[in-house]
Amino acid sequence: MGAQGPSLKRYALTRIALVFPMVFILLTLVFLLMRVAPGNPVSAALGGHVPPAVINQISRRLGYDKPVYVQYGDYLWDVARGNFGTTISDRRSVGSIILVNGAATLELTFFAMLVALVVGLLVGLVCGRFRDSPIDAGGRLFGIVVYATPVFFLGLLAQLVFGVWLNWLPTSDQASPITLALMKTHTNILFIDAIIDGNWGALWDVVQHLILPATTLGIVYGGVFIRLIRVNVIRTLKEDYIEAARARGINERSVVYRHAFKNALVPVITVVGLQLALLLGGAILTETEFNWPGIGHELYVYLQNRDYAAVQGIVVVFGLVVVLASIVIDFAAAFIDPRVRY
Amino acid sequence: MAAVSAATRLHRRTLGIRRAFAPIAEARGFARGMLWTGAGLTLFFVVLAIFAPLISPYGFDQYEVGTHRFAQLAHPSHAHLFGTTVQSTDVLSRIVWGAQTELEVVALALAFGLVIGVPLGLFSGYFGGPLDRGSVLFMDAMFAFPPLLLAIVIAFLLGSSVNSGVLVAAIAITITYVPQYFRVVRNHVISVREEPYVEAARALGARPVTILRRYVFFNVVQNVPVIATLNAADAVLTLTALGFLGYGVQPTQGAEWGYDVSRAVSDAASGIWWTGTFPGLAIVLLVTGLTLLGEGLNETINPVLRRRVFTKVDFGAPSLEPSSEILEP
Numbered sequence: 001m002g003a004q005g006p007s008l009k010r011y012a013l014t015r016i017a018l019v020f021p022m023v024f025i026l027l028t029l030v031f032l033l034m035r036v037a038p039g040n041p042v043s044a045a046l047g048g049h050v051p052p053a054v055i056n057q058i059s060r061r062l063g064y065d066k067p068v069y070v071q072y073g074d075y076l077w078d079v080a081r082g083n084f085g086t087t088i089s090d091r092r093s094v095g096s097i098i099l100v101n102g103a104a105t106l107e108l109t110f111f112a113m114l115v116a117l118v119v120g121l122l123v124g125l126v127c128g129r130f131r132d133s134p135i136d137a138g139g140r141l142f143g144i145v146v147y148a149t150p151v152f153f154l155g156l157l158a159q160l161v162f163g164v165w166l167n168w169l170p171t172s173d174q175a176s177p178i179t180l181a182l183m184k185t186h187t188n189i190l191f192i193d194a195i196i197d198g199n200w201g202a203l204w205d206v207v208q209h210l211i212l213p214a215t216t217l218g219i220v221y222g223g224v225f226i227r228l229i230r231v232n233v234i235r236t237l238k239e240d241y242i243e244a245a246r247a248r249g250i251n252e253r254s255v256v257y258r259h260a261f262k263n264a265l266v267p268v269i270t271v272v273g274l275q276l277a278l279l280l281g282g283a284i285l286t287e288t289e290f291n292w293p294g295i296g297h298e299l300y301v302y303l304q305n306r307d308y309a310a311v312q313g314i315v316v317v318f319g320l321v322v323v324l325a326s327i328v329i330d331f332a333a334a335f336i337d338p339r340v341r342y
Numbered sequence: 343m344a345a346v347s348a349a350t351r352l353h354r355r356t357l358g359i360r361r362a363f364a365p366i367a368e369a370r371g372f373a374r375g376m377l378w379t380g381a382g383l384t385l386f387f388v389v390l391a392i393f394a395p396l397i398s399p400y401g402f403d404q405y406e407v408g409t410h411r412f413a414q415l416a417h418p419s420h421a422h423l424f425g426t427t428v429q430s431t432d433v434l435s436r437i438v439w440g441a442q443t444e445l446e447v448v449a450l451a452l453a454f455g456l457v458i459g460v461p462l463g464l465f466s467g468y469f470g471g472p473l474d475r476g477s478v479l480f481m482d483a484m485f486a487f488p489p490l491l492l493a494i495v496i497a498f499l500l501g502s503s504v505n506s507g508v509l510v511a512a513i514a515i516t517i518t519y520v521p522q523y524f525r526v527v528r529n530h531v532i533s534v535r536e537e538p539y540v541e542a543a544r545a546l547g548a549r550p551v552t553i554l555r556r557y558v559f560f561n562v563v564q565n566v567p568v569i570a571t572l573n574a575a576d577a578v579l580t581l582t583a584l585g586f587l588g589y590g591v592q593p594t595q596g597a598e599w600g601y602d603v604s605r606a607v608s609d610a611a612s613g614i615w616w617t618g619t620f621p622g623l624a625i626v627l628l629v630t631g632l633t634l635l636g637e638g639l640n641e642t643i644n645p646v647l648r649r650r651v652f653t654k655v656d657f658g659a660p661s662l663e664p665s666s667e668i669l670e671p
Contacts, residue, residue, distance in 0.1 A: 018479070021479055022479060022482060022483045025479065025480055025483035026483045026487075029483065029484070030495075033495060033496075033499060034499075036499070132371065132372065136372075137372055137375075140372070144630060144633050144634060144637070145626065145630055147629075147633065148575065148579075148625075148626050148629035148630040148633055149622075149625075149626050149629075150579055150582055150583060150586070150600070150603070150622070150625055150626075150629075151583075152583070152586045152600070152603055152604070152607075153603055153618070153622035153625060153626065156603060156606060156607060156610055156618045156619075156622060157619070157622070159607070159610050159611075160610045160613070160615055160618075160619075163610075163611075164610060164611065164612075164613050165613065171611070277485075277487065277488040277489070278488065278489070280488045280491070281488035281489060281490030281491055281583075282490075284488075284490060284491065284494070284587075285490070285583055285586060285587070288586075288587065289586075289607060299491075299494075300587060303494065303498055303587075303589075304588075311495065311498070315487070315491060315495055318487065318488060318491055319483075319487050322487070322488065
């Protein structure tokens with residue numbers, strides 16, 4: 001522990017210091033990508049029927065008539081102050097999109113991650129424990145097939161079976177229109193808002209709407225965890241301290257459950273962070289398919305409207321979230337696992 | 343003399359090939375099953391793609407024969423084994439032609455990705471210095487984007503200026519996978535760079551390019567087939583996701599399974615299952631095939647994971663057991 005303190009600190013500092021050039025590159029990359037696109041962003045977003053004078057006027061107001069390097073400087077300055085821009089087509093600030101629609105995305109991805117962890121842990125642990133048995137082969141195959149299934153196809157099947165044929169669950173939106181109209185907004189996260197109000201009817205409605213999209217997204221990403229947890233369990237069961245525990249006469253059950261599993265789970269934390277990018281990508285598809293009003297769904301709509309400013313803002317925020325979350329998770333992993341030293 | 347050396351060379355070459363494929367022949371158990379199932383599934387789709395004009399009953403956007411227009415959303419039947427879509431096209435034909443689209447895009451994307459990512463990783467890892475640090479930082483920044491998001495943005499931006507949907511999709515997918523090849527190759531080069539045989543070559547005065555080509559490249563490139571196959575599986579998923587969102591290959595340019603599934607979402611609401619289920623299953627089968635092939639290759643080629651069949655060595659001591667008993671480690 002004594003040796004770990006200063007080195008962990010140094011690791012933390014370099015890790016944080018590296019964020020700045022990374023964010024800078026990220027911002028520049030997105031800015032350049034959006035500027036090399038042909039055509040004026042204003043006329044692209046507003047369609048072909050707007051008179052040139054109006055387009056020029058709006059372009060001037062939004063600063064698109066300035067030289068590119070001035071736009072770039074303005075853009076960086078705005079982002080530094082936390083202003084990610086305003087959409088062209090409906091003049092919403094990207095910040096408010098993040099707050100309102102981001103809450104929906106957070107709700108979906110949180111529960112999806114929960115499903116993924118439960119599926120991944122159960123199947124992964126059992127497969128690793130009974131390596132090379134038929135159970136293991138079945139579990140691995142399940143993991144591979146599930147990972148090979150596109151989120152949107154699993155979603156389609158879920159809608160078909162549970163929504164249309166069995167008619168158990170709703171297949172689109174975040175809640176029924178009546179619930180939405182009657183609920184008060186506290187956090188924009190409907191699940192939490194319903195609990196705050198003690199509105200159990202609304203909560204039930206929200207949960208019903210959540211089940212299909214969250215399970216769909218969660219099961220697909222559970223495939224990644226199955227593979228990872230299985231390998232970790234196998235590796236841990238080969239460690240010397242497991243052998244030592246067995247040699248001390250501790251029964252196999254206790255060796256596996258108390259000594260091996262816990263240690264096998266630590267590296268999973270790191271991967272949860274890496275999977276965040278994948279999960280957010282999957283959320284774009286899930287939200288589009290289930291008409292879930294999250295950021296991914298908004299991005300899809302703005303892409304359809306060719307609103308470059310909105311796309312730029314949303315893409316940058318997605319990137320920032322992944323960068324920051326990966327740092328937090330790296331620190332958490334370093335903190336929890338004494339073996340991780342930097 | 344020349345004849346002898348040619349024969350020796352041939353022998354040496356076949357020996358090399360045989361040695362390279364030896365792990366595949368020796369694979370056993372789950373790895374063997376994965377390898378062959380994966381190879382079979384992949385081959386099936388390759389055959390579909392190559393012989394699409396012969397196999398497919400109709401064209402990918404054909405909705406009539408002569409003057410007879412196909413029924414809309416017809417149930418699977420003898421005339422249309424997988425039914426028809428809302429535009430009266432034959433679902434089976436779209437799947438067969440779709441195999442061609444998917445594999446074309448994936449092959450292009452893999453080729454681009456390897457051509458860009460592998461040399462970059464080699465040079466960056468071998469020479470190090472500020473160039474290396476810069477490119478690592480750049481690639482890490484790219485890594486921060488969800489791959490699908492990056493692909494969507496690229497496809498969105500290129501879509502209006504590049505005419506070929508296949509090319510647009512291939513470029514979009516390439517850009518998302520270059521950082522991966524770069525990372526794997528670079529990290530491997532860094533460990534290989536310090537190996538005694540590389541140092542020996544350096545001591546002999548070999549030029550850096552020669553060292554890279556003759557010593558480093560072949561040691562590093564062994565991992566590439568595994569990554570490439572697994573990436574091919576991922577690339578199919580990205581391509582179909584692009585298609586689902588309406589980017590990449592456009593409906594007039596070719597059949598694409600992801601696009602077909604997106605059109606089927608509205609059909610599903612009225613209980614029509616065949617327009618989405620069959621193209622979706624095609625995606626699952628192709629991706630599963632590629633993944634099994636990649637994982638199988640990984641377990642047979644990668645010596646750390648490899649579980650081979652060992653022949654028990656008998657040191658001459660009289661034994662009651664047959665000496666060629668097979669032991670699983």
